[in-house]
Each structure stands twice: as C-alpha cells, then as structure tokens.
Amino acid sequence: MAVTYGGVGRLATALALMWITTGAVAEQPLRIEQLQRCGGLLQMDIQEFCLQASGLDEGEFQVTLNGTPLPAEAIDHDSDRLRIRLNSADAQSGPLWLSQHEQASNPVWVSLKGSNVVAATEQEVAKNMDGITTYVDLVSLIIEESHDGAQEAQRLADKYGAEVVGMIPPLNTYQLRLPVSDLDERDALVLRLGNEVSVDAVVTEESGAEESIESETSSPPDADDQEWASNRFLDAVNFYQRRLSLEGLDGDIETQPIRIGVIEREVDFDAPDFADYLGECRAEATRTCVYARDAAKPDGHGTTVTGVLAAAWNEGGNSGFLRGLDEVGPGFDVIVDRNSDAGITANVAASVNLVEDGVRVLNWSWGIHRVGAIDINGKEIDSLVRSGIAMSGYEELLEEFFLWLREAHPDVVVVNSAGNASSYSGRDEYRLPSSFVTDQLFVVGGHQRSDEDVQVEDPRYVIKRNASNIDMRVDITAAACVRGSSLLEGEQGEAHCGTSYATPLVAGLLAAMMSIEPELTPAQLRMLLRRSAMTIGEEYDFEPTDADDLTAPILPSERANELNHPDIGLSARLNMYKALDLTVQSLNRER
Template structure:
C-alpha cells in the first residue's frame, strides 16, 4: 500500500510540476531580449554572439538560423544567457530564433558582415565640460584610404599601448580601447592620434548606455485617424492592393528595410504573430528584432508604422496592409550595440551589406550652441563640437561608401524635434548632408480648418519640427502607439521619428514596384506627387517659414503659374504609388 501511495504521490508531484512549468511558460513567453557580438570582434571566420533569453527553462531547446537548426556544440548556455558560435563560411546572415515546448521566440537578425563596436559600461563614462556623458577610454579611428585600415590600426594600438576592440571595415574605421583613466588622459591621446599622418579623424563617442535615440515632444490631447489621412495612407494601401493584385501585369519584388532602433515588444497584439519562422509565407511582412519589455517604446512605435497588425487597437503598419498582394517585406530592427552614433553607423553598414535597400534613421543630434527658430539654444540631444566633428567625418565616410558601393540604397532621416534648422552642418547631423541618397522628413499635424485634404491648410507644421530647405517632405508626426491589451487604443506619440517611417515605408513600396528606381528618381516621384503645406513666399521665405524645399515648376510639369509653386511639400502616399506605376508603364 505504501508503494501505491508513493507512486501516486510521485505522479501527482510530476503533474503539479508540469502545471507549474506550463503556467510559468505562459506567464513568461520565450523571448530573445538581447543579441550582440561577443568575444573577439575582429575574428570573422567563426563569430560568437551572446544572447539574453527570457522564458527558457531547463529542458531541451533548439536554435535555428535561416531555418536550419544549429548543432549542439555551437551552443553554450549559462542560465538565461546563451553563447552561439557561427562558422561564417558555412552560414549567411539571417533570422535566428529559439524553440522550446512548442513555443517559438521572436526572430532576431544575425549579421555576419563583421562591423561591430563596443559600448562603454557605466564605469567607463564621465561628464565632459559641456555636462555631456562621454566615453573615457573608447575612441574610433578613421584611417586614410591609402592605408590598410586593420594593419594601421594595430600598429597605432601597439604604439600607444592601446587595443583594437571593434571595427567597421568598409569605412576603414577601427575602435581602440585607450590606456586612459580620465578625460584629461583621453584627450591627450586623442590629440596625438589625430596628428598621425595615417589618421583621417578621431571619433569620440558621447552617449549614455540607455539614452533615447530621439526625444519625443509634447503630445496632443487627441490624435485620430485624420493624421494619416492627411497623407492618404488608406488610399495608398487600397491602390496597392487593387492595382498590384495577384495575376496582375506588374510583378513586385521583395524589399528589405533596416530600422536603426533597439527593440520591439512582441507581447503586444501588434507584433504577436511575428514569432518564429515568419518567411514561411513569402508574401507577408516579417519583423526581426530584440524583444522590448514595454509596448510604448520608441522602437516599437517606429517599427509599428511599418509592420504593426491592423485593427488590434494600437498601430497599423503600412507594409503590413500590403500583405495579401505584397512581395514580402523584411523589416530588420537593429542597433548593433549601445555605442551611440558609431553603433548606428556600424549597424547600417551591416544591414546594407545584408541587402537592405531602405534605412530608417529616426534619430539625430544637435551641436552644443545650436539655436532654434526663436533664437533660443537647443537643450536636448546635443553633442560637443569635438564629438560632432568626429561624427561628421564618420557619416561622410558612410555616404561616400554608399555612393560608390551601394548607389541604389536610400537613407530616410527625421528632421528633428528642436524647432531648429535641419540643414545646417554647424547644428545638426545627419540631416544636413546633401546627397541624393539621404531623404529628410519633417512633421505636421491636422489643423482646425474645415477644408479638403488637398488644401495646404488641412495640416500645419508641428511646432517642434525642425525645418528649412534641406527637408525634402513633411508627413504626419502623430501615431498611435502599441498596447499590451488587444483592442485597446494606444496613446498618441508625436515627433518627426514617426513621420520618417511613413516615407521610408512608401519608398520601399515604390521600390517593390520598380526595383530599378534610383534615389534621384525616387525623390522626383516623391516631390511630384506631393501635396502642399504652408503659404507661398515667392521662394524668399523667412527662415522660420521655410518648412521644406519649395515646390519648383519642374516638379509641376513646368507650369509657372501652378498654385503649388513656392509652397512646401507634404507626403501623398497614394499619388506617389500611382506615379510609380505610371512611370513603369512608360518605361515599358
């Protein structure tokens, strides 16, 4: 009898343990919260990646890369941390996810292209004279093109008793850890390194470990569907679905979009169905990202403009609305590490080499001393003059590389939220760069005027939006954020950060129709299709009223008396798609 009781007790214990395990799994789903290169970042043959996992118990699990399970010997586990080793010769960049107990994690993008930089810890930063957090012992060297970057960086590291710890090889940029314990020692070494004949520039990073990419501005009391209506969002989705239906005369092509953000909350209804092997359906939009803890983060909202599920109460993604007829868009959310602007550039290089055609940069920085349109100093997202000089050189190298090696790639950048000027290189980066491959987006919101959508008075500039002639176009700045509860309406998020993915998503859709479109042609179609905003100033506006580059006669079929001439440009998503299809027909 005792044996029977003992056997029954064991079965009940096992059942209780199973119930507890199942409940725990239900409470904490399987998620990849962090993925970064680790170990020797200069080693490219076999690359190591370290992951932070939640919801993983002690049972067996599987890790897949591009749909192929990784061998057990490639995995090392230590609690919630997982280290994987990937042979670059036998693998390609692609999505990675975990599986356990019939659960699948969020897929994260693993790039094997090799551009990676190290972020400083809280103990490795200090406040400089401007009161800005800066790295004490980590700097990056941009090596002159005439030198072998890797060899020269190693030579300089040995000369100055430093260590090469990171790199962006396509830009001949290498990160060094200096033997510096304070900013005086660092600055002395930076000065000496900057005087080396082989060094083009030194990049000093000014970034906190968890600083927001672009600060949001004050929210309106209410933001309804009229915001995106001002850019004809639904008309564009409807047009793409009708005109490019299956069996039609236009064959669309898949496009990859790179979003430089930290993470996305896959526990929200907006992203809950992006888990596991998304690409099993060739026509749907896929999202690859680290998992966020909260639904209202910057990355989740920006990614939501591209890919959030429809009618779930939160966001509604433009590319997600094209799923039934679309070619399969990949939205890759990655920021490399928390190493500030240098990491943003490293991630962008990797993504471009992984086939991304559109980069979304919903971030930007102002130089200390930058003034807004009212003559007051900008007090957010500012960097010292020394840091700005290094960033400017790094971004210049990036755009030169882009023009030479990847002329078909476009970067879409937010104009900024400081009521300042987007186009002055003395004040703001990266929006001040003038290149066909960089699109700059300002933000507007619905006005109180009872007029038709096409009327320039239908919207007004967001008070905080940066302006001037470097801005290519303005788009709706206010969106609904994702929520943790199904059918719950998200709060309004406002800023040029959210106008930017509207333009980036549209450009991706245009490329899917005609992949041969050049950046110059895309800009032409965007501007020719644009509606208007603001008042006419006969091409001589005061700085405070110059919202975007004014619409020219050449953008209105050379009609000198066209009413749009001289006004600023507002995004028309429907008309841009229509003109893209029309231009494709003429090409044929």
C-alpha cells in the same frame, strides 16, 4: 498513515502553489532580449554571438538560423544566456530564433558582415565640460583610405599601448580601447592620435547606454486616426492592393521583395501588433516580416517606429503600412538593429551591416545637435546635444558612410528625421545627419491635422508641428503623430508625436515604390515624391519669412513646368497614394 485535516490543507496549499508556479513558468513567453557579437570582434572566420533569452527552461531547445537548426556543439547554454559560434564560410546573415515546448521566440537578425563596436559600461563614462556623458577610454579612428585600415590601426594600438576592440571595415574605421583613466588623459592621447599622418579623424563617443535615440514631443490633445489621412495612407494601401493584384489592371507587374533596416533597439512582441511575427516568419512568402530583439514595454521608441511599418491591422493600437500590402506584396523584411548601445558609431556600424545584407531602405529616426545650436526663436537647444569635438568626429564618420554608400551601394536610400528642436535641419554646424546633401539621404519633417474643415488636398488641412525642425534641406513633411502599441488586443495606445514617426511613413512608401520598380534611383525616387506631393503652408515666392520655410519649395519643374501652378513656392506634404500611382505610370511609359 493518518493525515490530519490541517495536513491536508497544507498539502493542498503546497500543491496549489506548485501549480501556480509551474503555470507561471509555462506561460512566460519565449523571447530573445539581447543579441550581440562577443568574443573576438576582429575574428571573421568564426563569429560568436551572445544571446539573453527569457522563458527558456533547462529542457531541450532548438536554435534555428535561416530555417536550419544549429548543431548542439555550436551552442553553449547557461541559464538564460546562450553563446553561439558560427562559421562564416558555412553560414549567411539571416533571422535566428529559439524553439522550446512548441513555443517559438521572436526572430532576431544575425549579421555576419563583421562591423561591430563596443559600448562603454557605466564605469567607463564620465561627464565632460559641457555636462555630456562621454566615453573615457573608447575612441574610433578613421584611417586614411591609402592605408590598410586593420594593419594601421594595430600599428597605432601597439605604438600607444591601446587595444583594437571594434571595427567598421568598409569605412576603414577601427575602435581602440585607450590606456587612460580620465578625460584629461584621453584628450591628450586623442590629440596625439589625431596628428598621425594616417589618421583622417578621431571619433569620441558621447552617449549614455540607455539614452533615447530621439526625444519625442508632446502629442496634440485630440490625436486620432485622421493624422495619416493627411498623407492618403489608406488610399495608398488600397491602390497597391487593387492595382497590383492578379485581377487588377496591372496584374502583370512582378513586385520584388525589399529589405528595410530600422536603426532602433527593440520591439515588444507581447503586443498584439507584433504577436504573429514569432518563429519562422518567412514561411509565408508574401507577408511582411519583423526581426528584432524583444522589448519589455510596448510604448518604446523602437516599437512605435517599427509599428508604422509593420504593426498588424485591427489587433492593437497601430497599423503598419507595409503590413497592409501583405495580400499582394512581395514579402518585405523589416530588420530592427542597433548593433550595440555605442551611440552614433553603433548606428553607423549597424547600417553598414544591414546594407551589406541587402537592405535598400534605412530608417534613421534619430539625430543630434551641436552644443550652442539655437532654435527658430533664438533660444539654445538643450536636448540631444553633443560637443563640438564629438560633432566633428561624427561628421567625418557620416561623410565616410555616405561616400561608401555612393560608391558601393548607389541604389540604397537613407530616410532621416528632421528633428524636434524647432531648429534648422540643414545647418551642418548644428544638426547631423540631416544636414548632409546627397541624393541618397531623404529628410522628413512633421505636421499635424489643423482645425480647418477643408479637403485633404488643401494646404490648410495640416499645420507644421511646432517642434519640427525646418528649412530648405527638408525634402517633405509627413504626419508626426501615431498611436502606439498596447498589450491589450484592440486597445489604442497613447499618441506619440515627433519627426521620428513621420520618417517611417516615407521609408515604407519608398520601399513600396522600389518593390514596384526596383531600378528607381534615389534621384528618381525623390523626384516622384516631390511631384506627387500635396502642399502645406503659405506661399513665400521662394523667400522664407519668419523662419517658416518648412521644406524646400515646390519648383515649376516639379509641376510640369507650369509657372503659374498654385503649388509653386509652397512646402511639400507626403502623398502616399499619388507617389505609388506615378511609380506605376513610370512603368507603363517604359513599356
């Protein structure tokens, strides 16, 4: 058959288009973008999880949990969506990933501990009188501990025509979907539920599905790598590698693996900072591993926060502290999870699951202020605010969480950002969760490099970030500015600033300290942080002036009872190197 020139041209064009299309499909990376409990959230024996993946075609693929492939009958596949059924008696919480065509996806953490809450859709929220987005028909009941929570929640649901749709069993908290259609009906029913003898509190959720966990503040014009020098970041990495290596002076120290829970949505695994965390990360025993849903862009809050802990070195814009310890480290697990987009309630549910899965350090780079809260200049705060009714419910929920933590998991610490509203971190009528006073909660403020040409130990080396919240409840300050991740290898991302990024510096350090001495209590960890701290700010003789007390002042007891020590009365600045040094010294004293 004769083929004309035009026909050949059209055929070549068609083949080229087919090649381009096929190539584009082949090049699309395999990623897990969403993972959530689905089906009956109250069912514990068989738990179902719904996944949304990208880069998955119709060919054969494999789903692996904890290094073991799942049987085909446990998986339903429909295009880019998967539904997985797990028998709780046969499975344990752990990393799950997909494999296809010699590609492996990002690993996500699957928790089988059962605390899950439902997020509202766009059609199930409304604006309240304060102009804040609030859930219309979803509330959570904190049941008095003298009652069986599950039974009582079901009784109340039957009584009021509601449905139990979510739960946090360790906190005796159950989520109900109410038979209401507007906020007036909701508030009337919430009032009736709150008057039930068995109900300790009702939590009304005020959250948009895609609201940022904590707002960022503008970066300084010349933010660079000197920021972390103010906390002796590289000195700490060098100390850990040198002193804990087999050839080091303390080579007989057996470090222990530590799990860190990061309450964030997702991480961008396309960024060079995270590109080598795909698939079975734990095949290498001593390396840091990251488990998270995949983000669409590298400049998100979760990617930047996680990068402070685990970004690869010399690959992208960030360098993770724990990743720098890989050569001699015990193998840190960084688990990024937020349960669902159900706001503060979901943050708490995720935290409960992670603690029950063995997490020792929780990173909470988030917080909220009550409507009407004022900053240090007397101006009203207008970001990340919640109504008084919502704040009361959150306060009760967080109180239950910390009571449970103290009773069931006294070795766990929570590291929380002080906030970026130029306000007070410790006033419970204004700020949550940083206002809670408990040994297990560490509150972190933010500082930045000053223009002073002084040694790093000098208090003038840094200044407080103007936006950072302050007061006596802040335990310590750390560098607030960090370079974010980028999609281009070797390229520095834009600077991100806020107490959100100071927080993982402290969380990572605490994890490293625990890896050296796992028996350290939260009170001992705080003591080591404060004793090792450098200083920031002016001396106030314990009397704050002009609302400028950045942290609780350093006490004589934190300086070997030297009443005339120059640090006394100053605020505390993170010294990562000295904290590790004191941790090793404490081991030697025990011997």
